[in-house]
Amino acid sequence: MKVYNTLSGQKEEFLPQGDEVKMYVCGVTPYSDCHIGHAMSYIIFDVIRRYLQFRGYRVKYVQNITDIDDKIIDRANQLGIATGELSGEFTARYFEDMDALNINRADIYPKATEEIPEIIEVVQGLVDKGYAYPAGGSVYFRVRNVSDYGKLSHRSLESMMSAEGALGSDDKESPMDFVLWKAAKPGEPSWESPWGPGRPGWHIECSVMSLKYLGNTLDIHGGGQDLVFPHHENEIAQSESFTGIKPFVKYWLHNGLVQLGEEKMSKSLGNLITIREALEKYSPDAIRIFVLSSHYRSPLTYSEETLEAAERGVERLRQTVRGELGEKEPTGEMISEAYRKQFIDAMDDDFNTAQALAVLFDLARGINRLSDEGYSIAEGQQLLLELAGVLGIKLEAPNQIVGHVGRNEIDGKDIAGKRGEKLRQLLDTIERTAADPSADIEEIRGYINLVLAVRDSLRKERQFKRADEIRDRLIKCGFTIKDTAWEYEWRYMRQSSR
Numbered sequence: 001m002k003v004y005n006t007l008s009g010q011k012e013e014f015l016p017q018g019d020e021v022k023m024y025v026c027g028v029t030p031y032s033d034c035h036i037g038h039a040m041s042y043i044i045f046d047v048i049r050r051y052l053q054f055r056g057y058r059v060k061y062v063q064n065i066t067d068i069d070d071k072i073i074d075r076a077n078q079l080g081i082a083t084g085e086l087s088g089e090f091t092a093r094y095f096e097d098m099d100a101l102n103i104n105r106a107d108i109y110p111k112a113t114e115e116i117p118e119i120i121e122v123v124q125g126l127v128d129k130g131y132a133y134p135a136g137g138s139v140y141f142r143v144r145n146v147s148d149y150g151k152l153s154h155r156s157l158e159s160m161m162s163a164e165g166a167l168g169s170d171d172k173e174s175p176m177d178f179v180l181w182k183a184a185k186p187g188e189p190s191w192e193s194p195w196g197p198g199r200p201g202w203h204i205e206c207s208v209m210s211l212k213y214l215g216n217t218l219d220i221h222g223g224g225q226d227l228v229f230p231h232h233e234n235e236i237a238q239s240e241s242f243t244g245i246k247p248f249v250k251y252w253l254h255n256g257l258v259q260l261g262e263e264k265m266s267k268s269l270g271n272l273i274t275i276r277e278a279l280e281k282y283s284p285d286a287i288r289i290f291v292l293s294s295h296y297r298s299p300l301t302y303s304e305e306t307l308e309a310a311e312r313g314v315e316r317l318r319q320t321v322r323g324e325l326g327e328k329e330p331t332g333e334m335i336s337e338a339y340r341k342q343f344i345d346a347m348d349d350d351f352n353t354a355q356a357l358a359v360l361f362d363l364a365r366g367i368n369r370l371s372d373e374g375y376s377i378a379e380g381q382q383l384l385l386e387l388a389g390v391l392g393i394k395l396e397a398p399n400q401i402v403g404h405v406g407r408n409e410i411d412g413k414d415i416a417g418k419r420g421e422k423l424r425q426l427l428d429t430i431e432r433t434a435a436d437p438s439a440d441i442e443e444i445r446g447y448i449n450l451v452l453a454v455r456d457s458l459r460k461e462r463q464f465k466r467a468d469e470i471r472d473r474l475i476k477c478g479f480t481i482k483d484t485a486w487e488y489e490w491r492y493m494r495q496s497s498r
């Protein structure tokens with residue numbers, strides 16, 4: 001298995017220290033709802049963890065929660081509530097979002113406010129070793145004492161100094177020094193320390209928590225590319241200076257960032273789409289397919305069109321796993337282990353999820369072909385479910401049922417003779433099923449598609465009144481109908497939980 005390591009700038013053979021992979025991913029600062037950028041990062045590391053488990057590794061996965069921070073303090077003050085109340089609320093909402101996206105929970109979620117004694121101990125240790133110094137009630141890291149600072153972001157201290165400008169404060173020895181412990185300002189939440197009341201800086205949290213829960217050396221440390229500098233650079237400096245052990249991390253993995261159009265999606269640009277907003281429109285499986293359709297190191301551009309295409313894709317896979325069994329004998333011809341091997345080859349190559357998804361769609365086509373020929377497809381369906389599961393894609397019917405009928409997709413001979421009495425019967429069946437809470441709309445999916453195809457043919461003949469009657473009848477039954485240039489889409493919300 002090969003993984004791209006930001007530290008070396010190359011794909012490297014993945015050789016963890018033991019059979020338990022120690023994995024750390026930077027977590028959230030809970031002061032607002034998570035957006036699609038968070039979804040991308042946590043879906044990707046969820047898939048990496050699932051894949052390692054699929055390949056036989058045990059994985060210990062730690063993700064921190066930065067539950068004290070300037071942003072939390074500011075927002076809590078605006079709302080007039082305690083910082084703990086704000087962070088508690090948004091931590092709960094974070095878990096709801098992650099569960100909805102079928103992201104498996106980490107093994108441990110340490111919180112900054114619950115690790116204060118350990119943080120103070122490490123900061124004191126860095127002071128004792130000469131890597132840090134107290135000043136004005138705060139403690140700063142002395143970057144000049146780390147000869148290889150900049151090795152992750154591949155920058156020299158001199159170039160960083162000039163690029164960052166002199167963001168010095170009177171207390172710091174050098175502009176590049178960063179804060180480990182922040183002196184409390186009046187009215188801020190604070191903890192007692194040898195340097196007076198204060199709170200931890202962001203970078204030190206991750207060093208302390210990974211050391212405590214995973215040991216001196218991690219196998220995988222993940223995060224977004226925007227964390228490479230300064231956050232991860234500083235984590236390396238802190239951890240390696242404190243323990244004296246290198247490397248702090250064997251493999252640094254960084255995901256690309258989500259863009260909206262040409263711009264980065266970010267709070268400061270005001271162009272965020274929250275996970276909640278996306279889940280109102282798209283199924284969790286579709287959001288996962290959208291994220292996994294491009295390589296995790298590349299930027300990902302959010303667009304309605306791409307997500308709609310992902311939704312149609314996942315519906316094709318769902319239909320394949322729901323398909324009826326054929327009657328002939330099982331056949332190993334199409335549904336061989338070749339698909340499993342192709343899937344593994346793709347994922348072994350630095351988690352090429354786009355290629356792995358292509359294998360799933362190939363497999364689905366193979367299954368459908370066998371089904372058309374009347375062969376048993378149970379084995380293929382099982383493999384499709386298993387491999388989709390490695391990507392965290394469930395292929396279960398969601399509460400919202402979505403169907404698409406391409407214009408000209410349904411054969412004219414299917415439609416012929418379905419305009420009079422037959423059309424009325426089809427519409428009656430649809431209405432009866434929609435009104436019956438114990439019935440399943442999935443069972444009459446074909447009827448709905450057929451009725452929409454009849455409507456299409458009427459529209460082509462400019463019989464708009466009759467076409468509209470069909471649409472209105474479906475809307476009355478609870479369907480939403482959307483016409484686009486290439487297809488008709490229908491949606492239906494299940495009333496019951498089935």
Ligand SMILES: [Zn+2]
Binds near residue numbers: 025026027206231
């Ligand atoms: Zn971190």
